Amino acid sequence: MMKIGIIGAGFMAAFHEKALRSVRNVELEGFYTPRGNDELAQVARKNKLGNAKMYKSVVELTKAVDVVCVVAPNFARLDTMREIAKGVEGGAKLKGIIVEKPLARNLKEADTLVRIAKALNVPTAYFENQLHMPSVVQSRLQLADVEKAMGPAHLARSAEEHAGPHKPWFWDPTTQGGGVCCDTGCHSIACGMYMLTPMGKPVDFLKPVSVSATMSLLKWGSKPWIDELKERGVDYAAKPAEDYSIVTLQLKNPETGQRSIVQATNSWIYDAPGLRLFMETFGPGYSYTVNSLQSPAGLFISDTAAAAVTDSELALEKSQASRGALVLQPNETDLYGYIAEWIDALDAFEQGKDALLNLEYGKLITMLIMSAYMSHEKGKTIDLTDPSVLTELEDYVPLIQQGKGNEVL
Numbered sequence: 001m002m003k004i005g006i007i008g009a010g011f012m013a014a015f016h017e018k019a020l021r022s023v024r025n026v027e028l029e030g031f032y033t034p035r036g037n038d039e040l041a042q043v044a045r046k047n048k049l050g051n052a053k054m055y056k057s058v059v060e061l062t063k064a065v066d067v068v069c070v071v072a073p074n075f076a077r078l079d080t081m082r083e084i085a086k087g088v089e090g091g092a093k094l095k096g097i098i099v100e101k102p103l104a105r106n107l108k109e110a111d112t113l114v115r116i117a118k119a120l121n122v123p124t125a126y127f128e129n130q131l132h133m134p135s136v137v138q139s140r141l142q143l144a145d146v147e148k149a150m151g152p153a154h155l156a157r158s159a160e161e162h163a164g165p166h167k168p169w170f171w172d173p174t175t176q177g178g179g180v181c182c183d184t185g186c187h188s189i190a191c192g193m194y195m196l197t198p199m200g201k202p203v204d205f206l207k208p209v210s211v212s213a214t215m216s217l218l219k220w221g222s223k224p225w226i227d228e229l230k231e232r233g234v235d236y237a238a239k240p241a242e243d244y245s246i247v248t249l250q251l252k253n254p255e256t257g258q259r260s261i262v263q264a265t266n267s268w269i270y271d272a273p274g275l276r277l278f279m280e281t282f283g284p285g286y287s288y289t290v291n292s293l294q295s296p297a298g299l300f301i302s303d304t305a306a307a308a309v310t311d312s313e314l315a316l317e318k319s320q321a322s323r324g325a326l327v328l329q330p331n332e333t334d335l336y337g338y339i340a341e342w343i344d345a346l347d348a349f350e351q352g353k354d355a356l357l358n359l360e361y362g363k364l365i366t367m368l369i370m371s372a373y374m375s376h377e378k379g380k381t382i383d384l385t386d387p388s389v390l391t392e393l394e395d396y397v398p399l400i401q402q403g404k405g406n407e408v409l
């Protein structure tokens, strides 16, 4: 039985609680949040997931569990990891440390996280759920023999789009790390790269050659949307971030020299039913498509009945409407790969190993995200084969992340 401790008890922690109901041999020992609010712990206890109590500190929680999972806001990553380290130095016998996406706000932070985890000598998992989406994994498996016969895929388009985050700290580029490129571009770049990676090769097999990106503030910087944000405690006149981002990542197969391209599109302006993950991968003579809004289930709620709807988000993450024809996804934890990422991580930790995606991999994704911001800022393609560019990226903090988005948006 693996005892799990979750740091953070907000939106994503609630998804993890739900996912863990479908994972065997786990006990949710507890949560830590600075305010100690125990609503999610109550839900977990009700679902018979374990003790699920609130701990007073990260150190205490770390000492009580086998695995800690960091699902706190991005700005708290470093402090949280330092507290986990104190717990381990104080005698905690951790089998694994999990960190949610994005690993960090910039490369310097990512590097510190990786170095702390290495020094602790504890296996790690970087939670990037989209690589574990059953629709992506099964499409790859189904096409494995075709890929072998015809050659690896050469173009992947990957998108995550919705109408904007739920909490002010996501909108503030200084606390979150940027706008939509940092928030969900990390998913689409990672998943796109994975969809191009030949079967059986490691997740970092393909070598990044170049990144070019365009970011823009298309909707939320204008009235009335900017006023709506202000009411929610977000000042986009002073500290804007991008609500649209398109990144082109060129990759090279180190064995064959074959070039491939990831096109990652992300937006917070998707005024459509709700969150959509859209992926397509093209190889010579084959392809596959994933669209998370295609569901076997659909609802219809008429105008006369609409007043009775209390929480449309129970039907679909980031649902935008509560009447008319609505999409319902009956099992989002499975659809998005949350269950599969837990199973992968816990299986690996049982064997004393890193998960499929470890913190080093998270750092690679951070590097690609930073390259995208640099490309937008400089208005040029970033050459990732140039050692001086890689050195520059190490300390680079995007202007948007510094709260100076007005200079580049």
Ligand SMILES: NC(=O)c1ccc[n+]([C@@H]2O[C@H](COP(=O)([O-])OP(=O)(O)OC[C@H]3O[C@@H](n4cnc5c(N)ncnc54)[C@H](O)[C@@H]3O)[C@@H](O)[C@H]2O)c1
Binding pocket: 007, 008, 009, 010, 011, 012, 013, 032, 033, 034, 035, 071, 072, 073, 074, 076, 080, 100, 101, 102, 127, 129, 167
């Ligand atoms: N994989 C995904 O699809 C996905 C989706 C949403 C969020 N996320 C990631 O999950 C993380 C959390 O996002 P969220 O939507 O749950 O945010 P949230 O604001 O809903 O919840 C954050 C939680 O962390 C707690 N917290 C605040 N400061 C803390 C601190 N210093 N130490 C520990 N806990 C603290 C809060 O009390 C809250 O319980 C983010 O890194 C986000 O990028 C991932």
